[in-house]
Amino acid sequence: MxxxxxxxxxxxxxxxxxxxxxxxxxxxxxxxxxxxxxxxxxxxxxxxxxxxxxxxxxxxxxxxxxxxxxxxxxxxxxxxxxxxxxxxxxxxxxxxxxxxxxxxxxxxxxxxxxxxxxxxxxxxxxxxxxxxxxxxxxxxxxxxxxxxxxxxxxxxxxxxxxxxxxxxxxxxxxxxxxxxxxxxxxxxxxxxxxxxxxxxxxxxxxxxxxxxxxxxxxxxxxxxxxxxxxxxxxxxxxxxxxxLRSVAAALDGGGLAVGLLGYAINSIYAGYPETRAEIDGVLTPAGRQAFDDIANQCVPETIARYGLRSTSDWTRDGRSIADLIDDLPAVRAAVDEQRIGRSTPxxxxxxxxxxxxxxxxxxxxxxxxxxxxxxxxxxxxxxxxxxxxxxxxxxxxxxxxxxxxxxxxxxxxxxxxxxxxxxxxxx
The missing domain is CATH 3.40.50.1820 (Alpha/Beta hydrolase fold, catalytic domain)
Incomplete structure (x- = not known):
């Protein structure tokens, strides 16, 4: 039956x-x-x-x-x-x-x-x-x-x-x-x-x-x-x-989903204006353009265009976004703000x-x-x-x-x- x-x-x-x-x-x-x-x-x-x-x-x-x-x-x-x-x-x-x-x-x-x-x-x-x-x-x-x-x-x-x-x-x-x-x-x-x-x-x-x-x-x-x-x-x-620190390190390892970090950076850039000068200061023109493009994409396109890469391709000193978080005080504070587990369900x-x-x-x-x-x-x-x-x-x-x-x-x-x-x- x-x-x-x-x-x-x-x-x-x-x-x-x-x-x-x-x-x-x-x-x-x-x-x-x-x-x-x-x-x-x-x-x-x-x-x-x-x-x-x-x-x-x-x-x-x-x-x-x-x-x-x-x-x-x-x-x-x-x-x-x-x-x-x-x-x-x-x-x-x-x-x-x-x-x-x-x-x-x-x-x-x-x-x-x-x-x-x-x-x-x-x-x-x-x-x-x-x-x-x-x-x-x-x-x-x-x-x-x-x-x-x-x-x-x-x-x-x-x-x-x-x-x-x-x-x-x-x-x-x-x-x-x-x-x-x-x-x-x-x-x-x-x-x-x-x-x-x-x-x-x-x-x-x-x-x-x-x-x-x-x-x-x-x-x-x-x-x-x-x-x-x-x-x-x-x-x-x-x-x-x-x-998000742990997730950023995992994403920035050169897999298909590295472009998803762009969504997070764009969200922080728009929602926390104090981070903008720091983010703009570490990005190359190509990096800035990549994040602007990613802001208008869905996941399949982001994967197709930016998968199997590293965000180090988009920074001025060749370090990845994950590695740069602790050197950017405003970005670090915005990332720390997103930590889940500090209150009780x-x-x-x-x-x-x-x-x-x-x-x-x-x-x-x-x-x-x-x-x-x-x-x-x-x-x-x-x-x-x-x-x-x-x-x-x-x-x-x-x-x-x-x-x-x-x-x-x-x-x-x-x-x-x-x-x-x-x-x-x-x-």
Whole structure:
């Protein structure tokens, strides 16, 4: 007898195959939706505008189309320095029933690295699946895998675009506070939607992998002070970049993903003006041009143009960006500001991390778990014990997202069902 869970996964995989075939026929998201008003009245989490749309991938089932639909929303968030800013997201209401305990939960999904160009915003990719402009402007909506897996368990899902991805301004890549605010304010916005079915006391989960793992982790430890009214029950933080110094050293080793450091440098340059003279002072004209180009790219183009290189190609003295951090006081302070693990999550956290992750080092994720355990949090560190596979080609980073998906889903559902959270904290 075929299990319902297996049947749902077959439907997901079949739908993904169908999406690849039909992606070229999907319409792009309207660009005018992403234009924010000149001022941002109201408070954090207020909905600025919303509109329904049919996602490019919709799978028929006995309950009707799955998911039942989507809403593109713009909401007010708060940047790293306390100013109001627009952010966008996509809200999916699950057509499958929630069979767990209590009210239907909402999961805020923080995406992994998409890029820094506005065309990379996940809410745009949900209408296309595949975005392409000649010659190398390519983006693939891979977060559909995690979003639809969560929907398959009957949980509503809101997938954020972060700040500056799709909307005006530089995307605040790996900026701890900006990303945490975008996550928490998205939950507030869904609760404020007209005709909402997510109530004020509905359980909320935070979920993300890679960049999204860092955003979810930062939101978990900031929720108590920034959004204490939210009923956050659990956080799944996969492959979290908790220590940017460690991550920068790993990226700058000449692998495919070295260009992703450009996203981080651009984010710091835009968000922390005191760093600009230092950054400009160490870059060659070619380096400055590379970072300007990267600011408008999605991940596939950045990899194609800048993979298998070193940032030492872009500096005046031939040292890498990772090596220069400690010699640039303002940059050092901005990088140190992004460290996750200095506050305590209110609820339990699952950290999913590959032992041989070639993008986000295992040791710094392990240190995050230790830091939170020392603060009294309930933390489970689940390690994907995969062998090194093509180091530097991001395989070791991508596979744990897939292998840990069912682990994360089961863990999240257990938390919503009131099952006590397991812990790997010593003592």
């Amino acid at each position: 075929t299990s319902p869970r297996w049947t749902r996964w077959v439907a997901v995989l079949s739908g993904l195959c169908l999406a690849v075939v039909t992606a070229g026929m999907a319409e792009a998201a309207p660009t005018d939706f992403y234009r924010a008003p000149a001022s941002m009245p109201g408070k954090a989490g207020d909905v600025v505008k919303a509109e329904p749309y049919p996602p490019a991938l919709s799978i028929p089932n006995q309950e009707g189309p799955w998911p039942s639909g989507a809403q593109r929303i713009m909401y007010r968030s708060t940047d790293a320095h306390g100013s109001g800013v627009a952010a966008t997201a996509t809200y999916f209401d699950a057509s499958l029933p929630w069979t767990g305990a209590g009210a239907r939960p909402l999961v805020v999904l923080a995406p992994g690295t998409q890029g820094q160009g506005d065309q990379c915003a996940p809410s745009k990719l949900f209408t296309q699946i595949v975005h392409y402009n000649y010659p190398l402007d390519l983006a693939v909506g891979y977060e559909i895998l995690q979003a639809y897996a969560l929907l398959s368990r009957g949980m509503d899902v809101v997938v954020i675009d972060y700040q500056g991805l799709g909307t005006d301004g530089m995307h605040s890549y790996v900026d701890r506070r900006a990303q945490a605010h975008a996550v928490l304010d998205a939950a507030r916005a869904v609760k404020a939607l007209p005709g909402k079915r997510i109530g004020d006391d509905s359980p909320i989960g935070l979920w993300g992998y890679s960049q999204g793992g860092g955003a979810a982790a930062a939101a978990a430890e900031m929720q108590g002070t920034y959004a204490p009214e939210l009923n956050v029950r659990a956080t799944m933080a996969g492959g979290p970049p908790a220590d 209110n609820g339990p956290v699952l950290i999913v991390q590959g032992r041989n992750d070639d993008l986000i080092p295992y040791a710094q994720a392990q240190q995050l778990a230790t830091d939170w355990c020392d603060r009294g949090a309930t933390v489970q560190l689940w390690t994907a014990e995969l062998p090194p596979i093509a180091p530097g080609f991001v395989v070791g980073h991508g596979l744990p997202m897939v292998s840990g998906l069912t682990v994360g889903l089961d863990w999240m559902v257990d938390r919503f069902n009131g099952v006590p959270a397991p812990s790997t904290c010593a003592g």
